[in-house]
Structure formats: C-alpha cells, structure tokens
Amino acid sequence: MSMKFAITAGVFAGALAMLTGAALAADATGSVSVTGFVNGKCTVQPPSEGNNFSGTIPLGALDGTNGHISSTLTGSTISGASLSFTVVCNSSAPSITLSATQMGDSVAAPTGYTSAVDYTARLDLAETTGSEAFTYATAGSPPATAGALANPLSGGTNNVTVSVNSLNTDGGANTSILTAGNYGSAAGGTGGIISVTIAP
C-alpha cells in the first residue's frame, strides 16, 4: 500500500515540475527615453547684440547734371548698392518681411523742387536650393512685403543681400530738382531705412 502511495506521490511531483518548467522565463527590458527639442531660431553671424544686422549703402550724389535724380540711380540695378549678411535659420521655411522708408533731406522744397526720393529695396536670400528675392517700393508707403521661403536658408556665409535700385521722384516722373542736403537718416536726413525681418 505504501508503495502504491509512493508511486502516486512521485508521479504528482513530476507533474508539478513539468507545469513549472512550462512557465518559461522571458527577457526583461527597461527603457530610457530621451526627448529634446530644437527651437526655431534665426541668428545673425557673427553673433551680435540684439541679434541684428545693420549697415549703410552709400549712394553718393543723388542728382545728375540737370539737378534731377541721377540716371545712374534710376535703373533696376545699381552697381555697388548692396550689402550682404550671414544669417543662420534652422527652420524649413523661414518667413520674411521687407519694408523701407522714403529718403528725405528735411528741406522744404519749393515748387519745381523735391526733397523726397523713393526707391525700391530688394532682399535676396540664398536657400539650400536656389534663391528667392523680395522687393519693396517706397512710393505710396504700401504695406510691408511678406512671405515664406520655399526652402531653408542656406547655411553658407553672406546668404542675405540687401540692395537698392530704381531711385525716383515725383511718382517716377523724375521731373523735380532735388534740394541740396543729406538724404537718409544715416547721413543726417530722414528716412532711407530698409527694414528686414527673418523669422524661423
């Protein structure tokens, strides 16, 4: 009887062992997630206080021999009338705004004369693929030109160029004589400020 009992117990124990072995031990995994962000940012290079770029485009004598706006300044391109800057933007489509103010010399202009010179400001931006240009004509003080680039701003140097062209008076008629003086605030006159904003 005892033997029969022993055999039964042995079988039971073996079954228990089989059940335990069937619960296979699996790998255990622990994970560490690392998250971060890169804020959209446009930065002037080299870094400057206020993250601004600035400069002055000297146009020299604005009048021609007849006292009217010089014909060398009325064309769509003016040699040497540009400045380039380096801006780093890490966003895929930076947004641009461009505006400019009319130049003046703060002199009251009598009939037949003018102290106001309009022009077209132009902004050229080199992108990772190709380039884009924005323009703003000061006549009539329209709203700022705005838009977004189709591609990221190039990571190279001098990727932003500001230039001036198409100086004019009298709404483009160029019929008035320019009063003598310094035009543009940079020279002691008024206006002549081109404002550029590049945002990520």
Next chain:
Amino acid sequence: MNRLATGAIALLAVAVSNMASAAGSVMGSVGIDGTVADRCVFTSTNVVLNIGEMINTSGPSGSIGLLDPSRVNSQTAVLSGLCNGTSATMSVRAFPMLNTSFAATPPSGFSKRVDFTATAQVQTNSGVVSVSNDTVSAAASVPQTVGVFANDIDVSFSNAAAVNNALLIAGSYEGSVVVTLSPST
C-alpha cells in the same frame, strides 16, 4: 498422519495472526519539490529624460545652431533590476534621437538625427559589468554575464553628434535606450 498435519497448520495460522496485531502504526512519507525559474525583472519604471533645447544658442561664431553634445552626454538614468540565475546576461540597444516634427529629407547642411553611445553598468557579485551600444550599430550590444544580482543599473550617454555635424532642423526629437536582462535558458 493427517491429524498431525492438521494440528501443525493450525498452530502456524495462530502464530501469524499474533504477529500482525503486534505491528501497530503504519508509516508513510510524502515528498514535495518545486522549482524556481531563472528570471530577470526590472523593479523600476521606465525613465524619461527631457534634455530641453539641444543646440548652441550662444557662443563662438559657427557654433550657433549646431548640436551642443553636452546636452546629451551629461545625461544619466537609473534602472533597477534583478536576476536570479547564475548565467543571466545584460545587453543594451541605443536608438538615435530623430526629429518627430520633420518627416522630409533634410536639405544639404541640415540634419534631423542625433547619434550617441549608451552605456549600461551594474555592480554584480563578480564586479562591475558594463555594456555599450551606439545608435549607428544595427544590433544590440553583445550580452555580458551579470549572474545573480539585485541592484541599480546606471545608464549614461556619450559621443553625441548630429549627422555630418550639420545644423539641426527645428522640432521635437526623441530617442531611446533599451536595456535587456536575459535569464539563463
């Protein structure tokens, strides 16, 4: 003769009957056994490291917009685990930080990926066991034996770098490190 035989048999039967009643208790034994499976368990929850802004926002010209490696390399995490098998092993797999906001191919000069090396280290009865894996590798590190242990597993980071050291595209980035404890099989 038959009377003799009969008498003899009767005497034997009586002798046997007397022996059985003198035995008393019956003894039996029950054996029990069980098993403890080789097992590894993490006793801590998963860790999330938020490293914040990842690029240089100031400093020398030319470094603005580039990854600040120290943002990643300075990070550490602690996982707690245990294994009860003498042949248990530990391995680690690192996955790069990828921009989750920008799906397109980065333009020239830009990157949306940060690679790094992750190291998991634990003090065991046999000494310190360390495994490392970089995010460029196609597989986890070779498992190293940790044996029986119950301790903290320190995870650290190094060699963080953007692909081609390019400017990082703006957006959210996420990567991960997976530490695997494998029990004896």
